Amino acid sequence: MSPYLTSLIAILKREALRFVRQRERFLAALVRPLVWLIVFAAGFRAALGLSIIPPYQTYITYETYIVPGLCGMVLLFNGMQSSFSLVYDREMGSMKLLLTSPLPRWWLLFCKLLGASAISILQVYTFLLVAYLYGIQAPPFGYIAALPALLVAGLMLGALGLLLSSFVKQLENFAGVMNFVIFPMFFLSSALYPLWKMAESSRLLHDICALNPFTHAVELIRFALYAEANFAALGWTLLATAVFLGLALWGYDPVRSGKRHTG
Amino acid sequence: MSLQVQNISYAYGQKTALDDVSFTIKRGAFCALLGPNGAGKSTLYALLTRLQLPASGQIEIAGYDLAAKPRLALARLGVVFQQSTLDLDLTVRQNMRYFAALHGLSGRLAETKIDAALDRLEMKDRAQEKARALNGGHRRRTEIARALIHTPDILLLDEATVGLDSATRHAITGYVHQLAQDGTTVLWATHLTDEVWPEDRLILLHKARILHDGQANDLGLDLKSAFLERTGAQE
Numbered sequence: 001m002s003p004y005l006t007s008l009i010a011i012l013k014r015e016a017l018r019f020v021r022q023r024e025r026f027l028a029a030l031v032r033p034l035v036w037l038i039v040f041a042a043g044f045r046a047a048l049g050l051s052i053i054p055p056y057q058t059y060i061t062y063e064t065y066i067v068p069g070l071c072g073m074v075l076l077f078n079g080m081q082s083s084f085s086l087v088y089d090r091e092m093g094s095m096k097l098l099l100t101s102p103l104p105r106w107w108l109l110f111c112k113l114l115g116a117s118a119i120s121i122l123q124v125y126t127f128l129l130v131a132y133l134y135g136i137q138a139p140p141f142g143y144i145a146a147l148p149a150l151l152v153a154g155l156m157l158g159a160l161g162l163l164l165s166s167f168v169k170q171l172e173n174f175a176g177v178m179n180f181v182i183f184p185m186f187f188l189s190s191a192l193y194p195l196w197k198m199a200e201s202s203r204l205l206h207d208i209c210a211l212n213p214f215t216h217a218v219e220l221i222r223f224a225l226y227a228e229a230n231f232a233a234l235g236w237t238l239l240a241t242a243v244f245l246g247l248a249l250w251g252y253d254p255v256r257s258g259k260r261h262t263g
Numbered sequence: 264m265s266l267q268v269q270n271i272s273y274a275y276g277q278k279t280a281l282d283d284v285s286f287t288i289k290r291g292a293f294c295a296l297l298g299p300n301g302a303g304k305s306t307l308y309a310l311l312t313r314l315q316l317p318a319s320g321q322i323e324i325a326g327y328d329l330a331a332k333p334r335l336a337l338a339r340l341g342v343v344f345q346q347s348t349l350d351l352d353l354t355v356r357q358n359m360r361y362f363a364a365l366h367g368l369s370g371r372l373a374e375t376k377i378d379a380a381l382d383r384l385e386m387k388d389r390a391q392e393k394a395r396a397l398n399g400g401h402r403r404r405t406e407i408a409r410a411l412i413h414t415p416d417i418l419l420l421d422e423a424t425v426g427l428d429s430a431t432r433h434a435i436t437g438y439v440h441q442l443a444q445d446g447t448t449v450l451w452a453t454h455l456t457d458e459v460w461p462e463d464r465l466i467l468l469h470k471a472r473i474l475h476d477g478q479a480n481d482l483g484l485d486l487k488s489a490f491l492e493r494t495g496a497q498e
Contacts, residue, residue: 003367010364014350021352093346100312101365102338108365254316 007103008111015115018085019122029077029123033070034130041066044192053194055226067136068222069191071124071146072214075154076186078123080178082116083161087174090165099252106249113162113245117154124150142225149224149234153217156237159244166251189215190222213240265290265448266311266417271320273306280306282471284320288450288464290416293443295459295479296452298468299494304452305345307468308421311450312342325416338366341410341447343420347402351395355386355405358394359412366413376412384408384438400431407438417448424458432458456487469494 019026045062052059089095098108128143138146160181168177186192188205189212199206209215216236223230266288273281281303288294298304309315311322313333322329325339349358356377363373381387384404394402403423410418420439424432436451436458443449451458459465459479467475467482467490474493475482482489 001369006364006367006369009369010361014353014361017353017357092348093344094348094350096312096314096342096344096346097348097362097365099314100337100340100342102334103365103367104334254313 003103004107007101007108008114011108011111012115012118015112015119019119025081026123026126029074029081030126030130032077033073033127036070036073037063037066037131037134037136051196053196055223055228055230061136063134063136065194066192067128067131067138068225069189069218070131071127071150071221071225072153072157072189072191072218073186074124074127075117075120075150075157075217076182076214078116078120079154079157079159079161080164080182081161082112082119082158083165084174084178086112086162086165087168087170091170105252109162109249109252110245113155113158116158116161117151120154120158121147121150138225139227141227145227146221146224149220152234152237152241153221156213156217156241156244159241159248163244163248163251166248185212185214188212189218191215191218213237216240265292265325266450267321267323268307268311269321269323271307271310271317271322273303273310273315273317279471281310281317284468284471284473286466286473286476288417288448290448291443291446292464293440293449293451293460294464294466296450296466296468297454297456297459297490298452299454302454302468302494303471304454304468305421308342308344308419308452311419312340313337338413339416341413341415341418343403343406343410343418343423345421345423345425347406349394349402349406349409352393354391354393355381355397356390358405359390359409362409363412368413373412376414380408380411383411383442399427400435403427403431403435404438407435407442411442411447415447417450418442419450419452421452422454423451424453424455429457436460456490459486461486467493 041063086095099105101108164177164181168174188209190209191214195206195209195215198209213236216233219230220233220237223233269285271281271284284307296304296307310317313329316330324336327336327339329336350361353361359377359380360373363369363377368376378387381390384407386401386404386408389397389401394405397405407420407423424435427435432455439449439451440460453459461480463479465475465477465479465482466473479486
């Protein structure tokens with residue numbers, strides 16, 4: 001077997017084992033979007049009127065609107081969580097095993113990213129299943145079409161986590177960074193309210209939301225869930241993935257790490 | 264020649280960690296790198312494993328320039344870090360398999376190599392135990408066995424006996440000396456003089472520079488006194 005494939009399987013297996021061990025984390029990751037869906041959305045439904053916007057062809061309930069955004073939320077929290085565990089790994093030393101392997105560093109980090117994304121996607125599908133049972137149902141084919149969208153979005157948010165972990169040196173600094181990343185990214189996006197609604201209150205906020213890569217990830221998932229392709233969202237999400245991943249690999253480069261120590 | 268370090272320097276900001284350090288270790292030699300805490304040992308290991316890059320100088324591992332051919336050089340290197348890098352929730356064998364895979368080894372070949380490495384450190388009976396269930400000495404032996412899976416030419420150990428009792432330290436030091444006698448080049452960093460045997464090659468590192476490079480017994484019969492006298496350190 002190729003050394004590349006061997007290492008990929010080993011890293012995926014390890015991520016899966018870690019996932020199985022941390023059932024509480026899985027539960028927490030599931031409860032969070034469900035609270036939003038069942039509690040938050042119930043309160044908001046009355047306050048927020050939604051017009052018919054693509055990909056929806058009829059009036060929809062607010063719960064239906066926020067499901068893709070909550071899928072994005074699962075991916076976002078998981079991306080940050082895996083980044084947190086990378087910083088932990090580095091502090092505890094186990095990251096050194098990965099970094100001193102003779103296989104290319106970019107490949108090993110990519111394997112880690114893929115492993116973390118796979119776990120995230122599993123959690124999204126569990127959430128979608130609960131949402132389905134709750135009555136928020138997308139067309140059957142949408143659940144299949146959503147898979148590549150979730151993968152791209154998961155990779156993008158995982159790459160952002162990887163990028164943060166390459167720059168944040170200590171665990172104690174991490175909570176702050178997470179708050180500065182997760183909350184603005186989530187609230188300044190189309191996850192909870194459509195962008196036109198945002199434009200009604202502030203043009204500037206609308207523009208920030210439109211630039212936020214998380215908005216595009218959510219829109220990509222939203223369209224895919226209704227078996228439609230949103231190429232603009234796909235393009236922006238892929239571009240953000242490439243930029244985040246490129247910067248993360250640059251951050252993990254020993255040349256840069258060395259310079260950082262001398263700085 | 265197995266490990267060659269030429270004119271290596273490294274600084275953390277204004278603080279010099281290594282200043283023009285050079286040495287060569289021949290194939291199959293046991294070389295102790297002795298120095299008090301803060302002497303620059305861990306920095307040297309970070310440079311030898313390419314976790315950091317030197318500001319100047321050259322490192323050659325088993326004939327490969329670490330800067331020019333990092334992957335070939337790293338493939339010839341086995342490392343035991345000061346901090347444990349075992350996944351405590353995995354069994355000994357699962358830990359070994361994960362490491363083997365990071366070196367591109369899988370299937371029957373990996374299992375054979377894992378068995379051989381565990382056998383060498385007398386850890387085969389514990390292969391199915393979780394790392395968490397092992398005592399400190401056995402965890403260290405697992406890490407040494409793991410570093411040997413890919414049959415490296417050079418084994419680097421950075422204060423591998425830290426936190427262990429004296430009998431376990433003695434046993435582990437013995438295991439590693441045996442590895443050198445079997446042909447693996449060993450660089451053993453420590454701040455404890457009783458881990459250095461009289462016939463060992465000894466590099467004494469202090470305040471970023473090499474104070475002594477020769478055989479341990481060149482410094483006299485009482486290595487501990489010589490070490491304390493030269494470095495002003497307290498063991």
